[in-house]
Amino acid sequence: MFIDKITKLTFGAALALSVAVPQTASAKELAFAVFIPAASPTIREVYQPWVDWFNEQTEGTDTSIKLFAGGTLGRNPLTQADLVANGVADLTLTVPSYTPGVYPDYDIFELPGYASNTAEGSTAVKEMYEEGLLRGYEDYYMVAVYSSDAYMLHSKPPIESFEDIKDKKFRVAGQIQTAVIDALGGVAQNMSALEMAENIDRGLIDGAMTDASVAKTFRVADVATNHYDANLGILIFAIIMNKEVYEELPQEAKDALAKSRQFIIDRQIASYSAAVAANKEAWASEDGSTLVVPSEADQAKIAEAVKPVVEMVGAEASDGLIDAYSAKLEDIRSR
Template sequence: MMNFKKSLLCVTAGAVLSLSATAAETTLRVATWLPPTNPQNETVWPIWAKWVEEATEGRVEVIVENYTGHPKTIFDAVEDGVYDVGFSVNAYLPGRFSLTSVAEIPGEITDAETGSVALWRTYKNYFESAGEYDGLQLLALFVHGPGQLHTKFPVNSLDDLKGKKMRVGGGLINDLAERLEVTPVAAPAPKSYEMMQQGVVDGTFLPVQEQKFLRLSEISSDLTLFPRGLYTTAFSVVMNVDTFESLSKKDQDAIISVSGEKLSRLAGAAWGKADENGILEAKSNGVNVVFLAEDDQRVKDLNKLAKGIDQLWMDSVKDRDVDVEAGLAAFRQYVKDINSEK
């Protein structure tokens, strides 16, 4: 099922985790780009692999391999058949997966699990017909926990951010960064440690978990936590279409049964729980952790600055042949419904 090019690249990639010791008819090679301790590698992939192997009665196994290129190229690597499955940040490819940025609007979600399930439901019910994933088999959508401020300086006022160099990852956080009057420096998340250590940036926008998993607690002096964060980031889990179609209908259905909303919820819950570990790591390393209340002036000022970003998003996707206004309203309702179920 694998061509020569794919076989060669997979051999040289260096497997970091094999999740099945039994012989299988099909092996799915998954590209991952974050540290082994990241919840995607520590929790999500092992559980999903187990689900896949059980659902297919051992006919399909999953092997996770380290991807050393820029994470934005994973989508192409999967589409071209270099890997069977992968995941990455949607905003790393501006303009391709724009509809999923509905989840990135500041202040929309309360936690990663809620946001992930709401995003999947919104996509399936309102956005799928736009064809943004043509050429890929979409398996799941998820978001990380609310993005917060990891800095080398205290943030006593939003004015303290003006002129500061801040690492950004793309998406609607770029619009918010502009309103905060920071100097944005685009880079993937794993570059944050190096850039802060070397003084290339004064801080980064990331979820709290990265105090531990990207070791930001070693180089941050302050961690400022807004009640709903400043933003979040949408991720896609995708599969090569030819690989998927080469499976029997029975195994296709089995994989779909353990993906979709189920996998989206798993990923969101795992990434969200990891934020708790990030706070503990920050405190243990002496980082000044500041929890802001809704009535804090910094929160009020942020809410004012973020006003209208939802319209910016709608304007950016008006060329899609879907009802984006209805999709946004549905996303917000899904967030409320999911929270009420907890």
């Protein structure tokens, strides 16, 4: 009898714990890993506002997001998806083009002469992803996908025409940018964004191929004061989430994530477009800086020079994807 009482008490305590533990364990702080500097305008104006908004939407569900910027959970931009796959982070910022051959459909967005700004690029990639046109990231939950502004050439020596690109060394990131610079007659130099300004300042390279916001954020414009405003492609960013983690979230959190894609794109377009416009205006008016918009003749030369790159990317991407991209941009511009 005494043993029966002990057994009943033990079972009762275990049952109480089994009810109580899941309530505590269900509290989930999702780690969001971002490799870009914590002081970046994108952190301040896009990612942190989104995190704050999400946490307001999910208040009372014991689910929240915490931002880890500046590579706190992993600095290498090439291995960000691994952080999610390995459970180091729950969400992370990735750049498809940083891992050549893994996401070939996303390479089309880096082609010169297509999307000319953040709004066109972000809207196109989001809608094409939602329409099921883009392969890649099937193993993850796609929180958001969006773009940078159009790449430009930022250089220490002046570039006033297409011919001035020849033999100049430009920092690039990834195989598509490399192919584009090579096609334009320049010399591609792969290195991290953190190395750009120092290498230009030391004369090891002549400039960098990046958009106007990145050029300002990473101090490229401080040492490369000549800007050739050619439409040389855009960079795609994707915020991805571990699928198993996503499936375990309460419905309120899933609903907030469903709305997050548009929230992030709206913030990206507003903040990025404003930064790019302000930078270009300053470069056009400040003493010691130049802003050159290629002539129609130069634009035609650029388009002709990069045709082999377009063919190479098109061959690796899904059939008809570049045509679908062109059609999507025409649709966006007509709205």
